[in-house]
Amino acid sequence: MLISEVAFEWMISLALVMTCAAPVLLLGLFIKDFISKTIW
Amino acid sequence: MTEFALETSTGITIIILFGVFWVAFGYWLGRKNRSHEDFALAGRNVGFAFAAATAMATWVTSNTTLVAPQLTYQFGIWGMIGYSFAALGLILFAPMAKRIKELLPNGYTSGDFVRLRYGNLAWLVFIIISVVYAFGWLISLGMAGGILLESLSGLDYHIGMTTILTICVGYTLFGGMRAVIATDFIQALIIIVGVSFIAYWLIDNVGLSSIHSNLTAEHPQLLDLLFPAAVMFLFNNIFFGLGEIFHSNVWWSRALSFKKNVAYKAYLTGGLLWLPIPIVTGFIALAAPQLGIFPPSPDMIGPTVAAAVLGKAGAIVVFIIIFSALASSLDSLLAATSDLVTQDIFHKRLKPKASDKTLMRFNRSCILGLGILTWLLCLPRIATLGALLNFAGAFVASTIWPILLGLYQRRLTGGYAAAAMAFGTLFGMLGYFAIGFYVAALTSCAVSGLICLVGIIRSDKKFDWNQLDEGEQVHAD
């Protein structure tokens, strides 16, 4: 049973989008912590 | 005449630049450290952004950047999906981290917990498992460093391995936990951006549908959802990941160093951020057959493909990513293991009245000592990375049930916990040698779970949670 092309494309694309969202989220959280002085 | 993607001099330059930066950064962060608690646990006050990033970055190890592509190359689709399920370890640890932070407000290590909860016998078994695992991981990271530098730039294995170890020991020594966590944040960003860049380039230039059709025609096994060996490996890998995270002081010391109420959401976020990364790195390996790349050993597939398709710029990106991935785990492991030795063996066993200053000095010498020991053990290139790590699966998976039940359940006693860990490990090893690597963690977890179940049924004792809080026992100067 082979994985279909559509499923394959969706899986890789979704993973890539999620990975790209991560740095945005992390930087956002960092700025929030920085402003409220709760980094450490 | 092998052509390396990078000139040896470029490789060395990158390493030295990063090395100087990390060590200086570590030194700068280390100025704030006033006490041993500051050094070992960053003052127990790490905020959400750093907490989530460090959880994610530490879990992105040489495994994710080297072994995930390797498993994808060998097991296909299930290799990468199975690998990404290791995120479950972080996600399931989230509630436990909250519990740990509340149960042990003054605790330092996972060894602390096992000693107070289960007594000395279980502690001894636990420490043996922890040390075997920590060294297995340290060595695999050190070796990965050497192999990476050699495969990308032709730099001698021993020089590369020595350099990476020196840099990580350097900044951990100066900055302690603060340096580890802050560098993890930056390294996390570098890893994610770099990996996304390579994957995007491959999709853009080679194309997802062309990779799929090539594999369907030439290597259909890699797209098979019922690939027997891969199906067998799936849950074994999950239990391995759970065991690694549940027992290791790397994760406990993080939970303890986070601000109150941050631990739960930090681990959950870290896990969700980590989840797609093995799929993205693994995917790189699936493009290899179409590009006509067949590496000399499977663990080199990721770096080789990236360097081959992206040329020199790509090789530099790969080099920096893997260097960051190695460093973000190596530093955490050095710090957490030396905390374990300082707190559990030196402070609690040998010198209960040691001053804060003595503890800090001992912790630092420990980091240095661990670095040197790792270096010595890395000198011979023993096994391929995957083989070394699979062996450790039998050890760590035996701790899953005793740790989980010990945190929440009052009836499991020390004798049964010790037996569960010892026999779990033993049967896991038997499975490893008699059947294969894909049953080691599974067997270990199953056997240890059964012993715990018997222990709970047969026990009539109830543990008093207040025994866990030893209070602040450090003697100030």
Place this chain on the structure above:
Amino acid sequence: MTIQKNCFNYRYILLVLCFLSVLPTTTLASPLKLSGPDSVVKEGYFTVSVSTTAAAELNRVTIEVASDSEFSENTKQFPALGDFKDISLTGFSNGSYYLRARAEDAKNQTYLSNTIEITVKHYPLWQALTLFFIGLVIFITLVATLLLLHRQWIHSKHHKHHD
């Protein structure tokens, strides 16, 4: 007398040397030698290595794989990376495969190696699925236990606060 004896020794050694140099050439027609896994491959991936006995350096090592020993059916070629002599191949389905190495020397002369046969036989699916379901059951038990115990604790914490 002594000179004669020396001469005899010399000839004797030469004879042995000649004999030794003849031996490998009769058993090995090609300077290329291919070796692979000895036992049946159960995971569909394996590493083969090429060794050369010739003094001259051989380039562009390629592994040829076919489903018959004449290399006439389903022949595929897998080039080695750089001048590495080991090659990891992957994604093979059940069956017998014939492999040989091909390489060129500096004068573009092509050499072929010996042919080896590799049998790939994956684990039976029932065995894999049994392990899969055992793992699944343990995993579900584990997650359920964790969530249950954690919820109990959170509940009891709230009760304490209310008291």
